[in-house]
Amino acid sequence: MKKSAFLGALAATTVIAGAAMAGTLDDVKARGELICGSNTGLTGFGTPDANGNWTGFDVDLCRALAAAIFGDPTKVKFIPTTGETRFTALQSGEVDVLIRNSTWTFSRDTELALDFVAVNYYDGQGFMVKKDLGVSSAKELDGATVCIQTGTTTELNLADFFKQNNISYQPVTVADDSEAQRQFLAGACDAYTTDASGLAASRATMPDGDQYIILPEIISKEPLGPVVRHGDNNWGDVVRWTFNALLIAEEKGVTKANVAEVAASSQDEEVKRLLGVSGDMGAKIGLPNEAFKNAIAAVGNYGEVFASNIGEGTAINLARGLNALWTQGGLQYAAPFR
Amino acid sequence: MALASDVPKDSFRLSMLIYDTRYRSITIQVFVLLLVGLFLAWLLQNTAANLAARGKEFNFGFLWQRAGYDIGQQLIPYTNDSTHFRALLVGLLNTLAVAVLGCILATVLGVLVGVLRLSNNWLVSRLMTIYVEALRNVPLLLWILLTYVILSEATPQPRDFRITDEMAAAGEAPAASMILFDTVAVTNRGTNVPAPMFTRGLGMLDLGPLSINLTTLAFLIVLGGSIWAYRSLKASADATQEESGVRPTTWWQSLLIMVLPVSLLSAALGLHWEIPELKGFNFAGGILVAHSFTALLVALALYTSAFIAEIVRAGIQAISRGQSEAAFALGLRPGRTMNLVILPQALRVIIPPLISQYLNLTKNTSLGIAVSYLDLRGTLGGITLNQTGRELECMLLMMAIYLTISLIISAVMNFYNASVQLKAR
Numbered sequence: 001m002k003k004s005a006f007l008g009a010l011a012a013t014t015v016i017a018g019a020a021m022a023g024t025l026d027d028v029k030a031r032g033e034l035i036c037g038s039n040t041g042l043t044g045f046g047t048p049d050a051n052g053n054w055t056g057f058d059v060d061l062c063r064a065l066a067a068a069i070f071g072d073p074t075k076v077k078f079i080p081t082t083g084e085t086r087f088t089a090l091q092s093g094e095v096d097v098l099i100r101n102s103t104w105t106f107s108r109d110t111e112l113a114l115d116f117v118a119v120n121y122y123d124g125q126g127f128m129v130k131k132d133l134g135v136s137s138a139k140e141l142d143g144a145t146v147c148i149q150t151g152t153t154t155e156l157n158l159a160d161f162f163k164q165n166n167i168s169y170q171p172v173t174v175a176d177d178s179e180a181q182r183q184f185l186a187g188a189c190d191a192y193t194t195d196a197s198g199l200a201a202s203r204a205t206m207p208d209g210d211q212y213i214i215l216p217e218i219i220s221k222e223p224l225g226p227v228v229r230h231g232d233n234n235w236g237d238v239v240r241w242t243f244n245a246l247l248i249a250e251e252k253g254v255t256k257a258n259v260a261e262v263a264a265s266s267q268d269e270e271v272k273r274l275l276g277v278s279g280d281m282g283a284k285i286g287l288p289n290e291a292f293k294n295a296i297a298a299v300g301n302y303g304e305v306f307a308s309n310i311g312e313g314t315a316i317n318l319a320r321g322l323n324a325l326w327t328q329g330g331l332q333y334a335a336p337f338r
Numbered sequence: 339m340a341l342a343s344d345v346p347k348d349s350f351r352l353s354m355l356i357y358d359t360r361y362r363s364i365t366i367q368v369f370v371l372l373l374v375g376l377f378l379a380w381l382l383q384n385t386a387a388n389l390a391a392r393g394k395e396f397n398f399g400f401l402w403q404r405a406g407y408d409i410g411q412q413l414i415p416y417t418n419d420s421t422h423f424r425a426l427l428v429g430l431l432n433t434l435a436v437a438v439l440g441c442i443l444a445t446v447l448g449v450l451v452g453v454l455r456l457s458n459n460w461l462v463s464r465l466m467t468i469y470v471e472a473l474r475n476v477p478l479l480l481w482i483l484l485t486y487v488i489l490s491e492a493t494p495q496p497r498d499f500r501i502t503d504e505m506a507a508a509g510e511a512p513a514a515s516m517i518l519f520d521t522v523a524v525t526n527r528g529t530n531v532p533a534p535m536f537t538r539g540l541g542m543l544d545l546g547p548l549s550i551n552l553t554t555l556a557f558l559i560v561l562g563g564s565i566w567a568y569r570s571l572k573a574s575a576d577a578t579q580e581e582s583g584v585r586p587t588t589w590w591q592s593l594l595i596m597v598l599p600v601s602l603l604s605a606a607l608g609l610h611w612e613i614p615e616l617k618g619f620n621f622a623g624g625i626l627v628a629h630s631f632t633a634l635l636v637a638l639a640l641y642t643s644a645f646i647a648e649i650v651r652a653g654i655q656a657i658s659r660g661q662s663e664a665a666f667a668l669g670l671r672p673g674r675t676m677n678l679v680i681l682p683q684a685l686r687v688i689i690p691p692l693i694s695q696y697l698n699l700t701k702n703t704s705l706g707i708a709v710s711y712l713d714l715r716g717t718l719g720g721i722t723l724n725q726t727g728r729e730l731e732c733m734l735l736m737m738a739i740y741l742t743i744s745l746i747i748s749a750v751m752n753f754y755n756a757s758v759q760l761k762a763r
């Protein structure tokens with residue numbers, strides 16, 4: 001994994017300009033497989049199970065994309081990336097799309113020449129500590145040793161937070177979540193900080209998860225979403241509208257189970273366009289007309305994806321919160337399918 | 339009789355470039371040079387075109403922007419408000435610290451082991467064989483990880499040092515305690531050692547991006563002066579010995595020269611030691627030597643020492659037995675024979691391969707990434723590269739820096755090598 005940052009950096013500058021820039025959709029179709037940049041392993045978001053099958057909230061969006069393009073959610077290959085290697089992997093063309101808890105920021109959008117085409121999880125950075133440390137607020141962490149993943153926004157937020165509160169800390173820089181967990185569980189750091197969703201996911205896999213608490217402070221905005229290379233707008237549209245389709249499906253009550261039946265019977269014009277019954281929305285962006293129907297049939301609507309991977313009742317047990325639909329007081333709001 | 343020089347000179351024809359052996363090799367070299375040049379030009383052009391296509395320009399300006407991240411181990415002052423360049427310097431110094439200390443440790447250990455391996459004592463020589471073979475036949479990365487895991491798993495957490503009120507009342511001792519007269523604390527995070535403090539320190543000299551700690555500078559100057567004085571004392575003792583055959587007693591003078599000036603300076607600047615103390619989550623005060631540093635240093639030194647031991651052994655064995663027999667016949671003791679006769683000659687054989695061991699060790703410091711040691715690779719080639727997205731610039735800069743360090747080491751060692759060569763008298 002470390003090496004791929006180097007190779008990727010070289011590759012990023014030596015591949016022929018045209019190949020990686022335009023026509024990602026054509027490349028994917030020609031290859032017969034989507035390549036999706038994923039986590040190295042974050043339970044609930046993207047992780048391979050014992051049989052090597054990838055599952056998770058982010059993984060399901062990759063599957064939805066594969067279903068939209070090929071009508072088959074299994075035609076996708078997952079490439080694990082760390083916080084450090086992920087953007088290089090995307091820029092060099094090693095992956096077609098990166099769906100891996102990545103925060104949309106100004107510099108990534110501009111300087112790194114990437115495009116964040118949607119926000120599939122509104123998050124913020126939090127801290128996790130051992131219960132018996134006796135800390136109830138992040139502001140009490142003066143002098144603490146903090147585990148932090150390198151190459152992330154959280155690394156910079158952490159520095160800002162401690163500076164603004166005039167307290168000090170000792171950073172322990174780690175490459176990925178599993179190393180952070182190892183150090184944290186061994187007591188090599190007092191606190192572990194990353195996206196709150198990541199903390200919850202991490203805690204769910206710890207042997208004695210109830211020994212740890214997530215502190216109340218959320219110190220940043222972390223809008224996480226799928227990322228594509230800047231400059232291939234059509235491919236960006238494909239990813240954005242596949243995600244939007246899952247949102248609208250939830251809004252309209254279209255589910256994995258009833259999608260075929262709704263397609264046959266619905267009188268709602270937007271639903272008919274969404275499922276390819278009327279209009280040619282899919283064809284307009286180079287997909288089959290029933291692309292979004294296939295995506296919904298493969299993974300379910302946004303609410304189902306959320307509930308089955310990270311929602312209440314799962315090991316991760318996250319509330320919808322900001323990620324509820326706009327009609328239910330959340331921020332998830334898709335542009336109309338028209 | 340026709341002499342060779344009488345052969346009539348042919349006038350030059352183009353076909354001779356290929357068929358005449360005098361010209362052919364030049365033709366081939368020019369051709370290959372052209373190809374290499376073309377290849378480089380293609381690479382450059384391709385890089386430029388691709389950068390342009392991504393809307394990225396090649397620019398080192400980012401080095402002067404705010405870095406925004408924190409670094410655990412810093413040998414020069416650094417905060418997250420410092421520039422990326424400053425972060426680069428912090429990383430570079432961390433690299434150099436491990437490299438320099440590692441080379442010294444590896445040399446000392448390596449020479450010792452190499453000499454002992456030739457010992458006539460069966461047990462000692464076998465033990466040294468095991469040392470060498472075990473260390474050099476396991477990948478370095480594993481040694482680094484092993485050392486790190488041992489250091490961080492076998493040591494207590496900082497809070498094990500705490501004495502609560504109830505414990506004090508019950509007369510219980512904490513689970514862990516400090517060592518060396520309560521001055522050093524080894525936790526699972528690092529080793530906290532006392533820090534030298536100066537009541538009358540000399541402050542900092544600010545030179546733009548560089549600032550120099552004047553107190554450190556003063557110590558370096560005084561130490562340099564002491565060493566110089568010590569060497570001239572030794573030289574004059576040598577001269578007296580050459581003349582009269584009697585070596586004057588100099589040990590107390592040398593001791594005075596080495597110890598007195600530094601002590602005086604320390605006293606003048608008000609040196610005192612800050613002892614680490616458990617405060618809150620961690621030990622505060624003193625200096626924290628993180629386990630990532632210790633593990634990297636120890637593993638690098640041990641691993642490289644095994645190779646150096648072999649080099650030293652080969653060097654010693656390259657000196658003919660006659661040399662030591664002659665030295666014994668003159669009545670030199672084995673220790674002196676080694677120091678005065680064998681080692682000086684063996685050095686000629688030892689130094690060239692030793693240079694490449696030093697180079698290896700220096701480059702191997704970049705394996706520190708395995709234990710999250712923030713060296714040059716970790717700062718410039720890691721966090722800076724990632725946060726700015728300047729892959730090409732960072733990689734090229736990093737390669738240039740490693741190359742420069744290596745060339746400097748080679749140059750210095752070659753210079754030293756030249757000075758120990760046999761001189762024709």
Ligand SMILES: N[C@@H](CCC(=O)N[C@@H](CS)C(=O)NCC(=O)O)C(=O)O
Pocket residue numbers: 039040041042081082083100101102103104149151152153154175176177178194195197198199222224
């Ligand atoms: N959202 C932040 C942090 C992303 C991040 O690294 N998240 C962690 C934990 S939420 C992660 O995905 N770790 C899993 C892994 O290392 O594979 C960013 O984009 O910089």
